[in-house]
Amino acid sequence: MYRNGSIRFKDINFFYDKTHALKGITMDIAKNRVTAIIGPSGCGKSTFIRLINRMNELIPKSRLEGKIMLAGKDIYDANIDVVDVRRQIGMVFQKPNPFPKTILENISYGLKVNGIKDKAFIASKSEESLRKAALWDEVKDRLNDSALSLSGGQQQRLCIARCIAVEPEVILFDEPCASLDPISTAKIEELIIELKKSYTIIIVTHNMQQAARVSDFTAFFYLGELVEYDLTNVIFTKPSKKITEEYITGRFG
């Protein structure tokens, strides 16, 4: 019934101390598809995807109700190690955040912390990941340079490569192009479309065109609620709720 990589949210409520950030969210996310999460600032988009790799746990006084199932398993179950969850669910952040280390060290980090010591394997995996992230040709002669010497767009692709090196099932993108120029953005979008062959992808974005271009499904969040969730071309051509239409046509947000 559940395949790997599909995610089910059941009656999710999330609180930051007393703020009710997500309200009664139930939805399924399809495997090997791109699902875009859109909505105005503060609607709970980022909170929502950070629940999937349990990053919100780092925030004191936060509280979750409901269940999140990855491939049929409750990822918040007491018997499940948070480290395993995060290994299966990669994340690319809003601002590129490479480690202040070399390009190669950035890629191999995820493998090393997961206990892989075989140098030949790490080397081949690193190259493969950089190729998949369409960065190999640009960095192959400078793998031992600092990752911080790369441009913003390259840094973001490095972060994507770093993420796929550990072979997650799901990749979360939290506004991955927010700080990038249009050319870098186009490259990342191409990459996302390419990556969905192998991964389930969820992308939070403020950019309507981006959601329309890259995603198969779109969910519209407003004030912590899931207002509408459907095929992307349905959402963008004939949304069933008036407020969705107002948002995607730019009347507020």
Next chain:
Amino acid sequence: MNNKTSQRLGFSLLFMFTIITLFFLGAIIYFIVSRGVKVISWEFLTQFPRKGMTEGGVAPAIVGTLYLVLGSTIFSFPLGIACAIYLCEYSPKNYVVNIIRMSINNLAGVPSIVFGLFGLTVFVKFLGFGVSILSGSLTLGIMILPNIIATSQEALLAVPQSIREASLALGASHWQTIRRIVFPAALPGMLTGAILSIGRVAGETAPILFTAATFYTRFYPKSIFSEIMVLPYHIYALMTEGTHPHQQAEIAYGCALILLVMVLFVSGIAVIIRQRQRSGYVS
């Protein structure tokens, strides 16, 4: 008075105060160098004092100062960093930890002579280390511990949260994140703090007055239980004791110059490390 005039007046005043500050700094350096440089010679740097401190060199005091710097750093650097990492990265954010933090900050304000008395009571007497390198190093180490903790905490806080998240999101544990990402990124900042406190260790007199220093010794220290000559205390002794105040004063200025050069050298290293770190990551 219109805006332009008041602005010009404001800038002129600020400029003047800056000049006054620089003047004092320059005056100190000029004063020490001009009086101290006369006695500096190879002999002065490498020989023992002779003829009731009026001739010869101050080599044992230089060596003693280096030992204390080394000893106190070995003791306080690992301890301070461990403490900072715990407080910054692990400790729950509750009132007990806040009290610990406040206590550490208050410790930084304790007068150094109080540390000296503490060292005398605990290390010299109670633990029986005697007046020695060990007692002095421990006393100085405790004195600079709050500074090392504070600068290490700052260095840890300066590591962007985003790279901690990146590491955790890749499936690294909290400990792996600290050891492999946060600590290496914070290390240059921590070293800067530690090196700056070395300057303080080299210059302090009060904490070693009863715990490590002696006015005169004929030998280099044999072990960590030996008492030693130390530059700042030597200056103090030269100016207050002895029977040849004029010749002794000359030597005291020589010592002051050596101490100044040592401290400036060490601070220079700290500045270089800090600049490397700045150019290293800006994100």
